[in-house]
Amino acid sequence: MKEVKVLGSGCRNCEVTAQAIAVAAEQAGVAIELIKVTDIAEIMSFGVMSTPGVVIDGQLVHSGSVPGPDQVRAWFQ
Numbered sequence: 001m002k003e004v005k006v007l008g009s010g011c012r013n014c015e016v017t018a019q020a021i022a023v024a025a026e027q028a029g030v031a032i033e034l035i036k037v038t039d040i041a042e043i044m045s046f047g048v049m050s051t052p053g054v055v056i057d058g059q060l061v062h063s064g065s066v067p068g069p070d071q072v073r074a075w076f077q
Helices: 012-028 040-045 069-074
Strands: 002-007 032-037 053-056 059-063
Touching: 002 012, 012 032, 012 069
Parallel strands: 002 032
Antiparallel strands: 002 053, 053 059
């Protein structure tokens, strides 16, 4: 199971990102634990200055914008 964190304040872009991740993982048949992180200190610990950010298994893979569908799918292939 992959641990996926969506870093952000809970804004619309963060929600869209979380939903895209959930859909892509389900379509790929990959089990994930989706965690929404809103704590500023934890977000900053990943070096994210602009949200939403995405962390998969402890590694920052995206930040600063809503990732495109192809990019999200690539994370689960």
